[in-house]
Amino acid sequence: PAKTPHLATTPRNDEDTSQIYAACIENGTREVGIAMLSLHPPSLSLYQFSDTSLYSYANNILEVTSPSKILVVQSPVKSAFTQILSEKYDDTKIVNIPRSQFSDSKGIELLNQLSNCPNEIFGSTTPTKNRYLCLSSANAVINYALNNENIQIYPSSLRTVFHPLEGHLMIDPMCLTNFNIITAPKSSLLRFSTSKKNLATPSLFNFLDRTITTNGERFLRSNLAAPPSDPRHINLRLDFVRELADNDELKNEIKNSLKGIDDLDPVITYLVANHAKKCQPSFSLDVILKLLTVSKNMSKIHDCLSQMSNVLAKSLTGAIEQSNFDKIIEALSDFDDTFDNDKKQYKGDNSKYIYIVKNGRNSVLDVTRKTYDKTIEEIYNLPQEIFDKYSIKCQIKFNKSRRYHIQIKKSDMDKNQLKLPSEFIFVTSSDSYISCTTQELLILNKSNESSEFDTISVSQKFAESKMNNIREFISSIYSISEAIGFIDFLYSLAVVTSEMKNANRPIIDEKMTSIKMVDGRNPVMEKIFQNKLSENMSKILTSDMKNEFIPLSIYLTPVKKISILSGVNASGKTTLLQTICLNLIMANTGCFVQCKELSVPIISSLFIKSSQVNDYIESGTSSFKREMMELSNISMHSDQRSLVLIDEPCSSTSALDGCSLAWTLIEKLIINKSFAIISTHYRELEEMSNIYKEVNSNQMIS
Incomplete structure (x- = not known):
């Protein structure tokens, strides 16, 4: 069959x-x-x-x-x-x-x-x-x-x-996990909830992720791994985010438009690469449907962007207009996804594929589709014929296993004291309904299934014949896909900016010579504090029953480029490093930050050494060797446009050797003229502020 x-x-x-x-x-x-x-x-x-x-x-x-x-x-x-x-x-x-x-x-x-x-x-x-x-x-x-x-x-x-x-902030990939940028360490048990995710792992990615499309999520991930460092591009993004965050109506319109857009990656894959084994001809119909859907929603997004006054929005509007998408729509003129909604459709019915090709485009298709419509009409006329013959009220239902079949309410049968005629076969019962069929309906089902197969097969071949016309505009489809991801990414940043209570615009300028953070808050940690589970844990573990984040500040100048943080455990040294790191990355991606003030020069590389150093059994390296490799990489490649964040350097060896190695590392950073913030328990390092004018010592108080 x-x-x-x-x-x-x-x-x-x-x-x-x-x-x-x-x-x-x-x-x-x-x-x-x-x-x-x-x-x-x-x-x-x-x-x-x-x-x-x-x-x-x-x-x-x-x-x-x-x-x-x-x-x-x-x-x-x-x-x-x-x-x-x-x-x-x-x-x-x-x-x-x-x-x-x-x-x-x-x-x-x-x-x-x-x-x-x-x-x-x-x-x-x-x-x-x-x-x-x-x-x-x-x-x-x-x-x-x-x-x-x-x-x-x-x-x-x-x-x-x-x-x-050039033009990107280089971040060590290991730090993307250790400092909760892309993912959190596997040992982390804490979770927080956002408007998109429930009980997400505590990472900057999950904190910022309000994206709707897969392209937007991919764009966010890549920007966190390698954010731009060009102040001009960053400020254009900040202008866009600020305007969109302040306009709730426009934000909702963009959200609704993005929700209606299908992922274009399968479309591009189909148009570019012919997978001999994995791709089937039926994909051509999905490609057509996705392109038709995207074309409608892109026009809505274009209208939304045209209402904005910032430079980046106007640039995106122009990119959409120049993308030849009008020509793509013209190439799709033989297709239509707004088929007759009055057609009888049930879950599992392939009406969207059957009616996707307009009438008059293919004579064979018109014949097979007419046969399909005729069988559908005859199937839906059966309930009236049954009622006229047996006075039994019934309706037509559809599922994948039985296809079209008859459903009768038991209450109607009991009320009228009716018995099921012998004409009804393959009878099954549930608490409320009787499902069955007839010989006539079985014949109609076979005829309908055959005409459906023929119609879809002809539609597939017709769509395949139009693929080369669409393939001519693959560059435009790439551009539209990228624009969708970028707009979704900016929308996500705007949503987060509007949700944050203490969001302020960062200042990134090539003329800046200092790094200044005033009343900075760790966005991930503060989100954790808002979680009910964290609140309950805080009440159990602390006597004052407070779970408020204490804002932190840091100031690095051309004269004092290195800050040494000392203090007892749980005084906030690691939190300060994470706070400046996460807010700096947020600023470079184009998002507002959780600081009263954040001003930074152009930073081309961000080096981070976490205190979470373990033995690497698979590579045969100890924690000390691994740490020395990381610190060697930092000392060799940091420069005057680098920010170095080191949490407890040389803690994997003895106190005397560790202090000596840390001292040597700081001297190397002075030579490199790098910005650096270093937390330590070695009190001897505080003396460096009396020896080197580039070093400043700060005491953290719990």
Whole structure:
């Protein structure tokens, strides 16, 4: 018997959602080229930069993106970078491939064929001179994915972006967990609730996450891992967030529009990559439906943004207008998702697929659809025929197993003292209803199912024939998807800003030379305090029964760039480090902060050393060795545009050795001219303020 074609809601499997391949290569001067290919949605990210002796920037990119495979050059003698990767990652993650696969000339040829914007990648200068390493990696990673994933990338469809390291705040990936930025440590038992999540782990990501779309959530996560550092971009975001936070009506309109937008990642995946095994033709109908839905809601978002006066809103409005989405709508003119709502529909009915193609577009489709409508009409006329014949009131119901069947109320049968005629077969009973069918209804069901199958099959083929017309606008679909994520991200920041009681606008200016935080509050900790469970625990554990957060302040100047915090346990040293860290990241993402005043210069790198240092059994390193590696990385790579936050340095060894090592570290930070806040129990370090004019000592009182 004919079966209805499977209509999945998304053309991706769970294992595809995190499938990212990376290819890395370096030259003799420690210049690194990285190509990162994401399979869902298909996109290629290119990086080329001069790295440090420990390849910190490359490690940062790989840890944040967490690729499933890392491709390196096969060689009998491992390079320094390959050796570092081999020590850090499992052998199953590192893939050695021949050097011939890393070819910049083949990479240029491949991207000219597949990229949707090759001119933007190559630029006006000679690509083999400025970006030859990342182009070599691009050839390696694309060919590896094509050969191992059995996919085909359509010409001129792959989104390719070159990412310069400049303009972003570099954060050590380990700190994203240890300081509760992206996730909380596994040992954390506390939870808090937001308007989006109930009992979320206490992290800055969960505190800020009010996003509605998957793209918005992804945008928020990536911005917290690597927020911008350009004051111009940050201030444009702050202007947008401020205006939207103050306008509740506009905020609700944007929220409702975003709720109606489907995830465009499956659409992009389908249009760019032809998965020979995983994708079915039925996905074309879902692609059409998603594009129709997005087109309607994007016009609503455009109207909302046009009501705003800030520069970023006007820029986003212009981007939507220039995205060729009108041409996409024109390419979809043969389709319509506003089918007749008077049609009889039940859960499991595929009416949205049956009526998606407009009448008169395909003669075969018109015939099969007419047959389908006729069987539906005959099915829904049966209750009246049964009533005229047997005086039994009944109605037509639908489910996936029985399809259309008859349902009769038991109370009506008992009231009228009626018996079920023998014509009714396959009878089942519940407390209130009798379900059954008839021979005539079974025949109509088969006819209906057959016409439904034929209609959807023809609709699928018709939609497939229009895919190349839509594929021409893949760049615009990429841009719209990115705009949706960015708008959703800004909406989330606006919601959080309006919810915070003590939110103020941060000041980030390249002319600033000092870091100043006045009455700063830890947003994550304060959210925990608002939780009822935390409130009850506080009443049990404290005698004064208070759970109020005490605001903290810190001031670093060009003369006093290093602050040493001392004090007894639970005096707030670690909390101060977390407070300045989280508020700084919030400020750089474009969110208002929980400080009376926060002013910072351009910070290009944020180094954090948490006191949570454990033995790393899998790598055979002790807590002391691990801590020395972290502090060595900080001392070697921090500069005058770095903020260093260290919680109890050198605490994994003896007091005498630890104090000496911490003293040496601070002297190195003085040479590097870095901003630094260091908490410690070594009282000897307080004497450094009497020796070095750059050091200031502060006593924390509990």
